[in-house]
Amino acid sequence: MRVAFREPLVTDLRRTPFHAHHVAAGARMVPFAGWDMPVQYRGITGEHVAVREKVGLFDVSHMGEIRVRGPKAAEALQWLLSNDVAKLAPGQAQYNALCNPSGGIVDDVFAYRIAEDDFLVCVNASNRDKDFAWFSEHLPHRDGCTLEDQGDAWAQVAIQGPRGVDVAAALCGEDLASLGRHRFLVTRFADIPGCIVARTGYTGEDGFEIFLPADEAEPAWPRVLEVGAEAGIEPIGLGARDTLRLEARNVLYGHEIDDTTSPLQANLGWITKLKKEGGFLGSDAIVARKETDTTKLAALKLDGKRIARDGMTVHADGRVVGRVTSGTLGPYVGHPIALAMVEKGLATVGTPLSIDVRGNEATAAVVDAFYKRS
Known part of the structure; x- marks a missing residue:
C-alpha cells in the first residue's frame, strides 16, 4: 500500500528515545517533521489490520507538548482554545482547535488538565515551533500563568486496539477498564514513574496514549512488546497510523485542516463552543464565516x-x-x-x-x- 511522506532530504534528523529499537526491528525509516521515524515494519496493511483486530504499539514521541501553569492557566486556555476548557476536571483531556483571528486553524491539539492550575497541551509534530510561538504571542493573563515548551521533556507511545486496555493495564497496575474516554491518570508505566496514561487515540479504536519522561523512556518500548506479546501486540509505523485515522475519518493538519480552514468547514463544530462566555480567539470570525464559507x-x-x-x-x-x-x-x-x-x-x-x-x-x-x- 502506498502512503506518501514527502519531505526534502534531511541529514540532521532528530531521533526519538526508541529509535534504536525501530532500526533493530527492521523498520523502514523516513524523514517526517524533522524526525527519523518508522513508516512501516512488516507492511502497512498487516499493521493496520493488527490494530483493528488486536493491538498495536506506536512511537509518537515526535509530537510536541506545551505546559501552561498558574492560577489563570484555565482562563488563558479558555480564550486560546475552541472547546470549553473550563469544564475540564483534573484528570480529563479534551480535543481542541487553536484558531487564528480569521477563524482558520493554527493546529488541532489535545489539552490535559493535570491539576486545577496545571495543563499539558499536545500539539502536532509539524507544528511544534509554530504553536509555541503562537502561544507565546497570544496567550493572555501572563501575569497569572507560565508557559513552557516541554517537547523535549516527554516521549510518547500509543497502545491502540481492542486488546489495548489489557496491555496498558498490565504495564501500570491500574484499573484502566473503568477509566473513561478522554480521562487519564498520572502513574507508573513500565516501571517508570510520573507518566500520563490517557484513554485517547487517533485510530478509531479504543486505546491509550502514554506520555513518559523522555530521559527514562527507552526501556518502555521493549517492555510493552514483551508484556503485550500474549495479546498479539506489534509495532506500527506512521503509514498505518495514517490509514487508520483516515478510515476513522479523523482529520490531519495540512490535509483536511490548515490556517485557512474554519473548524465548521472540517466538521469540528463539536469542539467549537461559539457560545462559551467571552468567546475565544477567532470565534467572531467563525460565526461570520458560517454565511460566507x-x-x-x-x-x-x-x-x-x-x-x-x-x-x-x-x-x-x-x-x-x-x-x-x-x-x-x-x-x-x-x-x-x-x-x-x-x-x-x-x-x-x-x-x-x-x-x-x-x-x-x-x-x-x-x-x-x-x-x-x-
Whole structure:
C-alpha cells in the first residue's frame, strides 16, 4: 500500500528515545517533521489490520507538548482554545482547535488538565515551533500563568486496539477498564514513574496514549512488546497510523485542516463552543464565516478500484466542485475512501460525485462514515 511522506532530504534528523529499537526491528525509516521515524515494519496493511483486530504499539514521541501553569492557566486556555476548557476536571483531556483571528486553524491539539492550575497541551509534530510561538504571542493573563515548551521533556507511545486496555493495564497496575474516554491518570508505566496514561487515540479504536519522561523512556518500548506479546501486540509505523485515522475519518493538519480552514468547514463544530462566555480567539470570525464559507469536508466512498489521492479534483455535473484532501484504499473496509473539501451543498450523505484519478473517472458517493468500532 502506498502512503506518501514527502519531505526534502534531511541529514540532521532528530531521533526519538526508541529509535534504536525501530532500526533493530527492521523498520523502514523516513524523514517526517524533522524526525527519523518508522513508516512501516512488516507492511502497512498487516499493521493496520493488527490494530483493528488486536493491538498495536506506536512511537509518537515526535509530537510536541506545551505546559501552561498558574492560577489563570484555565482562563488563558479558555480564550486560546475552541472547546470549553473550563469544564475540564483534573484528570480529563479534551480535543481542541487553536484558531487564528480569521477563524482558520493554527493546529488541532489535545489539552490535559493535570491539576486545577496545571495543563499539558499536545500539539502536532509539524507544528511544534509554530504553536509555541503562537502561544507565546497570544496567550493572555501572563501575569497569572507560565508557559513552557516541554517537547523535549516527554516521549510518547500509543497502545491502540481492542486488546489495548489489557496491555496498558498490565504495564501500570491500574484499573484502566473503568477509566473513561478522554480521562487519564498520572502513574507508573513500565516501571517508570510520573507518566500520563490517557484513554485517547487517533485510530478509531479504543486505546491509550502514554506520555513518559523522555530521559527514562527507552526501556518502555521493549517492555510493552514483551508484556503485550500474549495479546498479539506489534509495532506500527506512521503509514498505518495514517490509514487508520483516515478510515476513522479523523482529520490531519495540512490535509483536511490548515490556517485557512474554519473548524465548521472540517466538521469540528463539536469542539467549537461559539457560545462559551467571552468567546475565544477567532470565534467572531467563525460565526461570520458560517454565511460566507462555500465548502465543507465530505467523506467519499469510491466505486471500483481506483484510489484517490490528495489534490485530485472532485466533479459533479461536469464541473469541478472540490478537491481530495486525503485518500487511500481502506485496508479494513476493503474499498477506496477519501476525504474531500467540496461545495457545501454537495456534502450531504448520499450525494453522487466523481473524482478525476489520473484522467480516469472514479464514481463516488458521500457517506457518513467509513469505519465505526463495534
